[in-house]
Amino acid sequence: MAKPISLNTIYSSLPEYPIFDSTIRRAPKRTSSLSNKDKEQAIMNALRYVPTQWHAAVMDEFIEELDTFGRIYGYRFMPKTPLKALPIDKYDGHSVEGKAFQLMIDNNLDHAVALYPYELVTYGESGQVFQNWMQYQLTKAYLKQLKSDETLVIGSGHPYGIFKTFKHSPRVMITNGLMIGLYDTPQHFARAQALGVTNYGQMTAGGWMYIGPQGIVHGTYSTLLNAGRLKLGLGNNDRLEGVLFVSSGLGGMSGAQGKAAKLRAALG
Secondary structure, eight states: OOOOOOHHHHOSSOOOOOOOOTTSOOOOOOOOOOOHHHHHHHHHHHHTTSOGGGHHHHHHHHHHHHHHHSSOOOGGGSOSSOOOOOOGGGSOOSSHHHHHHHHHHHHHTOTTTOSBGGGTEEETTTEESOSSHHHHHHHHHHHHHOOTTEEEEEETTEEEEEEEOOTTSOSEEEEOOOOOGGGOSHHHHHHHHHHTSOOOOTTTTTTTOOOGGGTTHHHHHHHHHHHHHHHSOOOTTOOOTTOBOOOOOOSGGGGHHHHHHHHTTOBO
16 A cells, blocks of 8 residues: 555645635535534544644634535635646646546536536535545545556545555546445435535546536437437438527536537537
C-alpha cells in the first residue's frame, strides 16, 4: 500500500476561506434527524480529514455548515479558482489513467456543468462527486501518484489509499451509497449522509463520468433517425429535413435531444 496522504502534505498552511460567487446556484438545505450525539459524530467524522493543529480553526465552520446546509462540505478546502477539465497532458501524474480521472472529476465540478458546484453536486439534485472538499483534495493528490500497476480504492468519496495490483486491474475501484439492508430507507440514508459516512453518487457523478448533454448524443441521434425510418418511412440514406421534433424537459442529459435533431437536419 502506498504512503497515506494528508491535507498538510497538500497545503503548507491552512487555506483561506473562499469567497462565493452569488451567481452560482447553491444546493438547498439537506434535512435529516440528527441527535446532539449524531451532530458531534458528524463533526468528528469531518475533522478526521483535517490535521489536528487546524481543528480549532475549522470546527466552528463545520458546525455552522451542518446547521445551515445540513451537511459538512469543508468549503475552506475548495479550489480557489473554478474547476474546468484541462487537456490531459496538463495534469500531473505517473499514469495516463490517473491524469484522465483528474480530468473527469474537474469536468464533473465545472461551474458550467455541475448543478450545485460548491456542494459537489453534478446533477439530479443530490448526485455528489464527493461528500466534501477534503475528499476531493485527497483523491486528486492520490491520483497524481497513481501508477499503471496500482489501484486507488474509494468508498463513498473517501479515499482508502493506493494498493499494489496489476496493469490489467482497475486503476480505481469506487463504491457509493452502500447501506445495510435493514437500514436502507430514505430516513436512515439521510442520517448517514449527514454523518458523513455515505454518499449518493447518482449514476455518473460519484463515478466521475458525467458528461451531460454531449454524453448521449450518439444514442439519441440513432433513436431519432430510426424513429424516422419506422414512423415516417425514411430510407437508409434519407435525412430529417422538414421534420419538426417537439420535446420537453431539456435540462441535464436530455439536452442531447436538440443537438441530435440538429445533426439529423430536423427542425429541433
